[in-house]
Amino acid sequence: MEERGFDAITVNDLCERADLNRGTFYNHFNDKEHLLAMLEDEVMADIGLLQGRMHDITLADMLAYRVAKRPLPLLVELFDYLREQSDFLHAVLGPGGDARFGPRLREAVCENLVQNILHEKYRQNPTAFVEYYVAFYAAAYLGIIACWIERGTPESSEVMANIAMRLFFIKPGESIEL
Secondary structure (H helix, E strand, C coil), X not given: CCCCCHHHCCHHHHHHHHCCCHHHHHHHCCCHHHHHHHHHHHXXXXXXXXXXXXXXXXXXXXXXXXXXXXXXXXXXXXXXXXXXXXXXXXXXXXXXXXXXXXXXXXXXXXXXXXXXXXXXXXXXXXXXXXXXXXXHHHHHHHHXXXXXXXXXXXXXXXXXXXXXXXXHHCCCCCCCCC
16 A cells, blocks of 8 residues: 555455465455455454543543643553554555545544543533534544654654643643643
8 A cells, every 4th residue: 555555456466465375365355445444444443442441531531631741541552552553554544545444543533532521511412513623623633643653653652642632622822832
């Protein structure tokens, strides 16, 4: 994907690179789209394990860690996982990757995290503005993840968790120092 884009890759290319014959490939996958879907689904399943714990995070939790100037442990774990998968994510989120994967990642990670720290009254009775608010922050968080991966994950997971938390609480006109 990095070299030519997913659309230009053939099953022969994959088999040659993996030193497999086509029969072995087709014993496991219907086609290259099936292979990509399985790889993406593995990432989403792993994220799903973290996602279950996201439901327990509250605004008070985030604020307590923010005041203590410590990263939220679950965010550190998330960035650790994203770092482990960074080669795959770089390819699949890049220009030659799968345009459908970014929205899946945004929904699974970003929208759920933002939804969980909303005040209860907004979670139970969302207005159009609340939906736009969630969409705005979810897209911003996906942007943070994509930028970090594009840059080669140079910052530690702890630093990224602090950045993610700081950006959530920053006010217009406030200093943009970490």
